[in-house]
Amino acid sequence: MSFAGATILLVEDDASLSRLLAEELEADGYTVRVAGSMADARARLAEHVPDLVVSDLRLPDGDGLQILGLLQHRAGHVPFVVITAFGTVDQAVEALKAGADDFLTKPLSTDHLRLKIRRLLAQADISRQLAEMRGQGDRTLGLLGDSPVMDRLRTEIRQVSRSHAAVLINGESGTGKELVARAIHRQSERRDRPFVAVNCAGIPTxxxxxxxxxxxxxxxxxxRHARKGLFAEANGGTLLLDEMGEMPLPLQAKLLRVLQEGRIKPVGADQEEAVDVRILAATHVDLQRAVSEGDFREDLYYRLETLALRVPPLRDRSDDVGLLAMHFLRDASRRQGRGFMKLSEVASRLLLDYPFPGNVRELASAMERAVTFCEGDVILPEHLPDRIRKRQAGVQMASDAPLTEEISLARLPTLEQVQQDHVSRVMKAVDGNKRRAAQILGINRRTLYRWLENRGVSRND
Structure with a gap:
């Protein structure tokens, strides 16, 4: 993700360090405004609120936390990184409690700082998107995500909402089929009438x-008394039949008649009653296969699938994981009476790498758990469920061939060969960009230069 053009206010009284950092950040495409004191910083903030601030803790006429307080008063939360040559644990805790997002000590690794800035800008961008989506309910239909598959789903929802015909909503468990059904109802002419949802699997046959x-x-x-059914409750509105594949065949026949004639007959009644209900049927079952196996009526299936929507699994919309995680994190922290919380870089990476077989519902549960077990305001890997934390090691183990007596140990590569092969592949992947290669390898550029030079590769190669 690129944040080229983002404005960074750099507050540093060491002129040489300030110049170095400004050059590095400008090379990444940021617009850098420099201040050498509290007074300079105040003047810069009066002119323009930056997208992110990097500030020294000790300044000639004050300290960085004063700038943080000023910024919070004027603009709310803006990503803020504190740097200092006199770092202690107490100072770091004080800065983070005051609202700073990170605390780095000198001598400073510019690569580390640049990584932190990218991460903080990414989180700020997700927060901005969430705010925009909450204020643009008509555009998002209450369905978070900017991935192409979600844009297509929203378009299809608007299209089927214009009709009064039944809709079949397909999707794996946990993908949000009921949310889609509610969005269809809200967009339809029936929006002011009842929306009734029932889980067919939860009712005894x-x-x-x-x-x-x-x-x-x-x-x-x-x-002992007469009782209205769900169709009567939803009269004039919408009835969602969730887990439609669990409906027994005799009731399927009666449902088909309701769809065809718009009439129901209560148990024990002599006369039928007219009802005006739009049916939305949701299922994670392959109904076409159920038809072939004799578990679902073919005529009902074709009646429903004329207007069919597919809710994508989370693995098909991985670009939305960060946005959804922050949304569920905010919801969980609000329910539990917690303040502003954020994901650590490693926790974010674990979530992005996990396939989420339980889809959006599993992600929501993971964020609820993380908030429950987190004592501070930063979600760390240990706060996530074990299955998410341990998957990376499990994938690595599964990919390794077992060592047996049939494998010649002499053919196994040495550590040096493995290392050289990995560095070569990374360098090739980034077209020789040493800065990017060092970032991926998790080392600074000087270490990479030394490693290359020891193997006969010059800095300019």
């Missing part, structure tokens, strides 16, 4: 007909 169509008093043992 012997009670289904009564639950859906109602019953008269005395219709069966225990039916």
């Amino acid at each position: 012997e009670l289904m007909e009564s639950e859906f169509f109602g019953h008269e008093a005395g219709a069966f043992t225990g039916a």
Whole structure:
């Protein structure tokens, strides 16, 4: 993700260090404004609120935390990095409690600082997107995500909302099929009428007909009073039949008749009643396969699938994971009475690397757990579920061939050969860009230069 053009206020009284950092950040495409004192910083902030601030802790006429306080008063939360040559644990804790996002000590690794800046700008961008989406409900339809598959889904929701026909919503468990159904209802002409959702898998088979169509008093043992069914409750509005694939065949036949004629017959009644209900059917089951296996009526399937939507699994919209994680993190922290919380860089990377078989619901649960077990305001890897934290090691182990007596140990590469091969592949992947290669390898450029020179590669090669 590129944040070229973002404005950074650099507050540093050491002129040579200030010049070095400004050159490095400008080379990354940032617009850098420099201040050498508290007074300079105040003047810069009066002119323009930056996207991020990097400030020395000790300044000739004050300290960086005063700038942080001023910035919070004027603009709310702006990413803030404190740097100092006199770093202690107490100072770091004080800075973070005051609202700083990171605390770095001198001598400073410019590569490390640049990585921190990219991470903080990315988190700020996600926060901005969340704020925009909350203020633009009509545009997002209440469905977070800017990936192409979500844009396409929102378009399809708007299209089917214009119709009164039944809609089949397909998708794996946890993808948000009910959210899609509610979005269809809100966009339709029925938005001011009832929306009733029922999980077909949660109703005992012997009670289904009564639950859906109602019953008269005395219709069966225990039916002392007449009762309206779900269709009557949803009259004029929308009825979501979740887990549609669990509906028994006899009830499927009666549902098909409701779709065709718009009439229901309560259990024990002599007369039918007219109802005006739009049916939305959601399922994670392959209904076409269920038809071929005799578990679902073919005529009902074709009636439903005329307007069919597919809710994508989270693995098909991985670009949305960061945005969704921050959304669920904010929701969980608000429910638990916590303040502003954020994800550490490593925790973010673990979430992005995890396939989420449980989809969006699993991600929401992971964020709820993380907030519960986090004592501070930064979510670390240890706050995430074990299955997410340990997957990286598991993938690595699964990819390694087991060492058996049949494998010639002499053919295994040495550590030097493995290292050289990895560095070569990284250098090739970044077209020889040593700065980028050092970043990926997790070392500074000087270390990379020394490593290359020891193997006969000059800095200019």
